[in-house]
Amino acid sequence: MASFPSGPFVTTAAITTRMLRRVHLVRPGRIEYGQALALQAEAAQRCRTTGQETLFLLEHQPVYTLGRNADPREILFAPERRRELGISLFETDRGGRATYHGPGQLVGYPILNLSPDRCDVKRYVRDLEETIIRTLADFGIQGTRSPLKERVTSVWIGNDKIAAIGVHISRWITTHGFALNVTTNLDHFFGIVPCGILDGGVTSMERVLKRVIPMEEVEGAYRVRFAEVFGRDTTAPFAGRS
Numbered sequence: 001m002a003s004f005p006s007g008p009f010v011t012t013a014a015i016t017t018r019m020l021r022r023v024h025l026v027r028p029g030r031i032e033y034g035q036a037l038a039l040q041a042e043a044a045q046r047c048r049t050t051g052q053e054t055l056f057l058l059e060h061q062p063v064y065t066l067g068r069n070a071d072p073r074e075i076l077f078a079p080e081r082r083r084e085l086g087i088s089l090f091e092t093d094r095g096g097r098a099t100y101h102g103p104g105q106l107v108g109y110p111i112l113n114l115s116p117d118r119c120d121v122k123r124y125v126r127d128l129e130e131t132i133i134r135t136l137a138d139f140g141i142q143g144t145r146s147p148l149k150e151r152v153t154s155v156w157i158g159n160d161k162i163a164a165i166g167v168h169i170s171r172w173i174t175t176h177g178f179a180l181n182v183t184t185n186l187d188h189f190f191g192i193v194p195c196g197i198l199d200g201g202v203t204s205m206e207r208v209l210k211r212v213i214p215m216e217e218v219e220g221a222y223r224v225r226f227a228e229v230f231g232r233d234t235t236a237p238f239a240g241r242s
Contacts, residue, residue, distance in 0.1 A: 020233040023053045023112075025223065030059040030103060033090050040175045043111040047173050055226065055234070056109040056177075057219050060101035062087040064192055067096035067166050074098035077191035087188065094176035096153065096166035098192040104183035104204070106218050112230070115172040125153050125165060127229050128178050132163045134225040135180070135218065141208050151200070155180075160203035161194060182206065182218050 028039070036058065043054040064075055064087055074097060075089065082089065087102075101107055114124060129145055132155045136143040143155040143162060155163040163180040181204035189202045205213050227234040 020227075020231055021053060022233045023055045023110075023226075023230075025234055026054060026056050026058075027219070028056065028058050030061060032061050033063040033065065033088065033101065036060065036107075036109065037090075037092070040109055040111060044170075044173050044175050047111050047113050048171070051113065053113060053232070054109075054111040055223075056107075056111070057222065058107050058109075059103055059105060059215070060107055062100075062102040062188060064089050064098060064100055065094075065166075066091045066098055067094045068092075069095065070097040074193040075191065076193065082191070085188065085191075087191065092166075092168075092176070094166035094168045096164070099164050099166065099179065099194060100184075100188050100192055101179055102184060102188055104181070104185065104206075104215070106180045106182050106215060106222065107177070108180075108222065108226075109177040110174055110226070110230075112174045112232075113172060114169070114174060119172055121169060124169070124174065125167065128165050128167070129153070129155055129163075131222065131225045131229045132178060132180055134228070135222045136162070136205070138221040138225070139205060139209065139213065139218075141205060156200075157203050157208055160201040162203050162205070162208070164194070180205075180218070180222075182213055182215055 036056070039056060046052050047054070062085065066072065118124060133143045141157065143157060146154065146156050153165040154161050163178055165178045166176050168175045181202065183206045184204050186202055186204060186207070194202055223234050226232065
């Protein structure tokens with residue numbers, strides 16, 4: 001049985017924090033997609049064997065990724081054009097279709113154990129959406145879920161997508177996650193059919209607010225909202241870059 005200090009200065013909030021699962025936060029900066037896959041695999045194995053959960057907050061070098069439901073024809077740029085732009089290509093085991101990751105985009109990979117109290121895939125995805133919606137609200141942006149079936153697992157500003165979600169869950173251990181456009185080069189989305197959607201655009205926080213948002217500010221806001229939605233303790237210092 002867990003024990004807690006007693007005395008007049010112990011608050012309910014302090015006790016609640018001790019009862020929450022602690023998530024190890026890692027900020028590796030801007031890394032290649034393959035490196036992120038390896039980090040997630042290591043973290044997932046750690047989560048299975050020791051119970052330690054991890055949240056990666058990072059940016060990627062330019063890359064197109066194809067999820068399990070993607071059609072290779074959703075990649076519109078020829079290999080020569082991709083090489084010219086320095087955009088790599090990966091097939092992954094996440095859900096969803098084609099998407100783009102690159103500098104200026106906040107990518108989050110929560111490696112969590114949803115057992116025993118959150119064993120619900122739809123709930124997990126909606127919780128990820130909620131973390132992004134609350135983060136956007138911190139900057140005065142009203143993000144919403146789309147009522148259209150083909151636009152599930154994403155966050156929208158009107159008819160423009162601002163965040164994409166694609167996850168993989170194995171024995172209730174999560175990998176992959178979300179990508180939020182902060183100051184992303186949106187022209188790179190012309191090289192794909194984003195998430196297979198032909199009748200919608202893409203946008204970024206910079207485009208909506210008409211100003212540059214420091215990535216560190218968005219990371220800090222997201223850290224708080226993630227803790228709220230998932231009931232995790234994220235008070236430990238970041239690992240990785242300072």
